[in-house]
Amino acid sequence: MKKTFFVAMLFGVAVAGNKIGLQAQTRVADKPNILFILTDDQTFNTIHALGNKEIVTPNMDKLVKEGTTFTQAHIMGGLTGAICSPSRNMILTSRSLFRLHKAGAYIPASDTTFPELFRVNGYTTFETGKWHQDKASFKRSFSTAENIFFGGMYPPDAGGQYRPHLHHYDSSGQYDEPFWGDDFSSVYFADAAVDFLKSQQHQQQPFLMYVAFTSPHDPRTAPTWYGHNYHTDDISLPANYLPVHPFDNGELYIRDEMLLPVPRTKETVKREIAKYYAMISEVDYQIGRILNELKQTGRDKNTVIVFAGDNGLAVGQHGLLGKQNPYESAIRVPLVFAGPGIPKDKRVNAYVYLNDIYPTLCDMTQIPVPATVEGMSLKTAFDKGFFKGRDQVFFAYSNLQRAVVKEGFKLACYNVNGQHPIQLFDLNKDPWEMHNLANEQQYQNKVKSMTSLLSVSMKRLGDFCDLDKAGWGYPVKMTSMEVTNVLP
The missing domain is CATH 3.40.720.10 (Alkaline Phosphatase, subunit A)
Structure with missing residues (x-):
């Protein structure tokens, strides 16, 4: 008869201070x-x-x-x-x-x-x-x-x-x-x-x-x-x-x-x-x-x-x-x-x-x-049903770059030496990101809504930068040591 392995552990097993719930009788061999x-x-x-x-x-x-x-x-x-x-x-x-x-x-x-x-x-x-x-x-x-x-x-x-x-x-x-x-x-x-x-x-x-x-x-x-x-x-x-x-x-x-x-x-x-x-x-x-x-x-x-x-x-x-x-x-x-x-x-x-x-x-x-x-x-x-996934995705690099993608549009913002270029791409029509729409009149409302979305995302994720502050609150390029010490 095939041997079956069991792990018998209490529900509140502490692993290095982090609680991990385990079933009392977990049939390990079948996993x-x-x-x-x-x-x-x-x-x-x-x-x-x-x-x-x-x-x-x-x-x-x-x-x-x-x-x-x-x-x-x-x-x-x-x-x-x-x-x-x-x-x-x-x-x-x-x-x-x-x-x-x-x-x-x-x-x-x-x-x-x-x-x-x-x-x-x-x-x-x-x-x-x-x-x-x-x-x-x-x-x-x-x-x-x-x-x-x-x-x-x-x-x-x-x-x-x-x-x-x-x-x-x-x-x-x-x-x-x-x-x-x-x-x-x-x-x-x-x-x-x-x-x-x-x-x-x-x-x-x-x-x-x-x-x-x-x-x-x-x-x-x-x-x-x-x-x-x-x-x-x-x-x-x-x-x-x-x-x-x-x-x-x-x-x-x-x-x-x-x-x-x-x-x-x-x-x-x-x-x-x-x-x-x-x-x-x-x-x-x-x-x-x-x-x-x-x-x-x-x-x-x-x-x-x-x-x-x-x-x-x-x-x-x-x-x-x-x-x-x-x-x-x-x-x-x-x-x-x-x-x-x-x-x-x-x-x-x-x-x-x-x-x-x-x-x-x-x-x-x-x-x-x-x-x-x-x-x-x-x-x-x-499964066979519809999978929605995430509503949006977010990207950050140092205190220099932030971006958000939603419904096929990407907004990228930069914070470099007092300059703040903005890019807006329609990824559905322009998957190679060759046509920046940020300065076109018909896309100004999209730029505003995406900028607001980016700002909200930064705050929700605990970003140390803030789009509402001059130079995002960090106008000078941060050193590797400064970035590392954001959360030691």
Whole structure:
């Protein structure tokens, strides 16, 4: 007779000061496994099955065809140039932007991560890849791990992606014995994931895997052995290509924007896109290895798979390269759910945030949601009925940029050296954001209503900036230290 595992715990279990409700008799063995796959700097329109015919992504395509894709998944932004840190924090904790500590780099014990919650609820929790938060929260979250990268990116002068700085799992949480890899980073992360799946083949306890790749983040030096290479002759320039951004957005000279000289020529942008696509195809190959092993071990039939990108990237759009801007290329990301109970080849065009992943997984596994979670469950999108999603989405960057999107219109406002440019885009008619409507007479009422909506959203979310104050209350560009100390 198949052995059944039970977790018998009191309802008010305290985890690091945060109350997590648990049923007295939770039938753990019947719960689905969770495989969460995260890529680094992958924008929303870089999957072949979703319309990009120039990129090769057979395994992401498979997830799209086998699952439900949220085509309007957004991030909330960040307060420093490393947008991936707050984005990952929001995924892990489902907190909103202005409730993150140290600009997203720190997760206090009062904010329960979803791996931590699942661990308390009887799951084996495993991590490999990038962790852009503190080591204490990592220790709380995972019962095992391998090939862990603590940090933001691999510096080119230290070997880049070909010499990853990694750690083996350390139950003490100290992680003071790093090692240097001698192969491409994605290989290490996929190897660790495959080995973990093999170890779980005959286990009855459910698992949660958090696999966080560093591709396609620069340095973009993808290997060619995995089977595909790109040539600039096969790459199209984006419709909104510009050699120079039309005005100072406050971050024209941050590291991301220094990867190519200004003005950006058509040829250099096409080369950068080719390298970007190569990195995405490379990580797609490694994702395929993990999916194949999941099927080989027979655990695929009871595993919910979530695939997402942590933030987007301009790569030549609007004269920009990076992610420190409010354009769609920076704030929209891939988000796919696949597995038991999830419709196949379905598209959902409603607004959602990445921090909605956490409560969705709770809903799908019947695990009570902690009070600190601010996201909304997306589970009803997997039903036959209508899924409304969010009424609007909001974006912020430092004290320099704010934006709001509602009913297909986007308003972006800037606060740079006493200048306050405004952009209004009709995304339904102008998805490439090429026609600024903010100064056209027939759109002045829309500008006013969207500005009011943005101001209300800022106050509701606890924004430290205020549109009603001169210079938003912070007229001078804030330093990284000042932004980090907004909420220590």
